[in-house]
Amino acid sequence: MVITVCVGSSCHLKGSYDVINKLKEMIKNYGIEDKVELKADFCMGNCLRAVSVKIDDGKCLSVKPNNVEKFFKEYVLGELK
Numbered sequence: 001m002v003i004t005v006c007v008g009s010s011c012h013l014k015g016s017y018d019v020i021n022k023l024k025e026m027i028k029n030y031g032i033e034d035k036v037e038l039k040a041d042f043c044m045g046n047c048l049r050a051v052s053v054k055i056d057d058g059k060c061l062s063v064k065p066n067n068v069e070k071f072f073k074e075y076v077l078g079e080l081k
Contacts, residue, residue, distance in 0.1 A: 001016060001036050001037070001055060001056060001076065001079060001080065002019040002036075002037045002055070002056055003023060003037070003038050003039070003053065003054070003055055003076065004038060004039045004040070004041050004044070004053065004054045004055075005019055005020050005023070005039070005040055005041070005051065005052070005053050005063075006040075006041055006042070006043060006044045006046070006050065006052035006053070007020075007040045007041070007042060007050060008041075008043040008044075008046075008047070009042045009047075010043045010047040011044075011047070011050040011051045011052055013050075013073060014050040014051050014064070015051055015064065016040075016050070016051045016071055018065035018068075019051050019053065019063055019064075019065055019068055020038065020040065022065065022068040022069070022072075023068060023072065024038060026068070026069070026072045026076075027034070027076075029076065032076075032080065035080060036076065036080075041054075044060050045060070046060040046062070049062040050062065051063050051064060051065075053071070055075055055076070055079065061075070
């Protein structure tokens with residue numbers, strides 16, 4: 001699984017690096033480093049709904065620093081089961 005987080009201007013201002021750091025922490029805490037690759041991209045064309053996050057080639061999702069855990073459990077752990 002590849003998780004891509006936008007780090008373009010709008011997403012950066014809305015906390016993309018906080019989202020990345022929380023995702024890194026959760027990936028490590030759940031011991032799934034061998035199953036999940038975390039990447040950054042500069043614009044995913046979803047600036048109004050920042051922070052933009054995409055799993056593999058799926059749709060662009062809006063993730064905020066305060067809902068990263070919910071996103072992770074639903075979309076990352078849910079897909080890996």
